[in-house]
Each structure stands twice: as C-alpha cells, then as structure tokens.
Amino acid sequence: MILIEAKENSPYICLDPSQNYMIMKGNSFMANPSQFYSSLNTWLMGYRVPDGEMFRIDITMGYYNTSSIQIMNLFLKTINQNNPGKVNLKFFIDREEEDLAESANTLVFNTGLTPTIELF
C-alpha cells in the first residue's frame, strides 16, 4: 500500500494492490517528479494483476508539468504492457477546465489504454 498526501503542487495518491486500485488526485508540478514518483515506479516493476482480475486507476486531473506527464505516461504504458487488457483507467475532469482534458489525452497518449472520462 502506498499512501501520499496531497500538497499544492503534488497529488494525493492511494495505491492499494490488495484491492487492485489506485487513485490519484490533484496537481503534479513539482520540480523533481522522478523522486516523487519513485515509490510508484518501484512497485510497478514487480506487480502483475492476478488472473481473472482487473486493476482500476482513477485520476482526477490537475495541472501537470511536462516532466510529470512523461513519468505518468510511461507508468500507464508500462502497467498496460505488463497487464494487457487488465487495466481500467478513468479520468475525472472539471468541466470548467478544458485544458485538463487535453492533459489527460497526453497522459494516455500511446499507452494502449482507452480511458473513460467523467466531467464534474
């Protein structure tokens, strides 16, 4: 289980492999995102979704810098490559923040995942 509290420039993350679930919420524009996301990437390398189960990722979009985009894009690509057909991705996007939908598209670009999108 990985639990990271949100700050103004870094997201809340709750990753619970026992429930096959990860939630991520908020901004990601810290100066050193590779350090911030290192625990997620370490976990990712050894993780496989159990047979017959699905892993669910819910991301509530905030403002991301391009360094964070690269890391999360690679994270999503890798989890999908390691667990083909077993990852459900859902974005939650503030309907008054049009540009965040564009950021969500960039996050998922070339990952092989087809997210569902819910506006709020």
Place this chain on the structure above:
Amino acid sequence: MAKKSDISNKYIIYYEGEVDEAVLVFFIKKISDTKLLPNRSKSNIKFILIELITNIISHYSSSSHGVISVEDNEGQIIITSGNYVSETNLKRIESNLDVVKRIKNVKDHYNEQLKSVSYDKSVNLGLIEIYNRCKGNLKLSSKQIGKNLFITFKIKLNDIN
C-alpha cells in the same frame, strides 16, 4: 520571500527574488484567484508559468535569483521570466528553440518526443509546451552580467478573452 504584486495597473503579478517551489505555488494560486482574466486564459498562463518556473528551479546557475511577471497590456498578456544560466544551458535552450521554430506541427512533434521517453531517457518537452501555448509568440534574449549570463523569456498571449 521578496514579493511584489500589483505594483502598477498593468501588472497582474510581479516577483523578483529567489525562485523555488513556493514561488511557483504562489504564482499558480495568484493566477487562479484573479478575477481579471477568463478561465481559458488563466489555464494557458498557468501551464506556461509551471514550465518556466520549474525550469528555473531545475537549471539555474550560480544563483536562483529570478524575475517573473504577468502583465496585461491592453488585452494582451505578457509573461516574462529571467534567471541566471550557464553558457552550456543557454546554448542548449537556443538550439532547442531553433528546432521548435522549424517544426510545422508542434503538437505532433511533442507527441513524437513523448513516444521516445523511457526509464533511461527523458526529453525536454517544456519549451515545446510553451511554444505551442503561445503560438510561437516567444522571444529569448540573454545578456552578460558580470561573470554570469542572464536569460529572459518574453511570451505574448493574444486573444485572452
């Protein structure tokens, strides 16, 4: 933190001093809270500031001192940032900007660069992001101050309404 804001009618925000993550958070909050700009413009300004300021924090040389401002110039938003850089970084930025200026479809170029990212290789997408958001209205200048180089980005956003 040495902060100045609203120093004249045209400045939405002005800052001069040490640049760190607290300054970045301050700018983003200030732009989010201002009632002087429509949401769409705020979003563009925030994305540009995020790239400019994280770049200063990550790549400054000799001093993290910087100048950052957002001003309203009769309906046109001008974002300016200045900071000290090494000669190597200045050459890298000038070279990257020359490449981006020659690209016909900046968004496609961004996506191609993103495709090439791996655990061993990151790419510099910040300049491409800024260039795309200001539609190429970006000027880069530099000057020698004593032994140091000071680089300035001036970015214009039209049609803010």
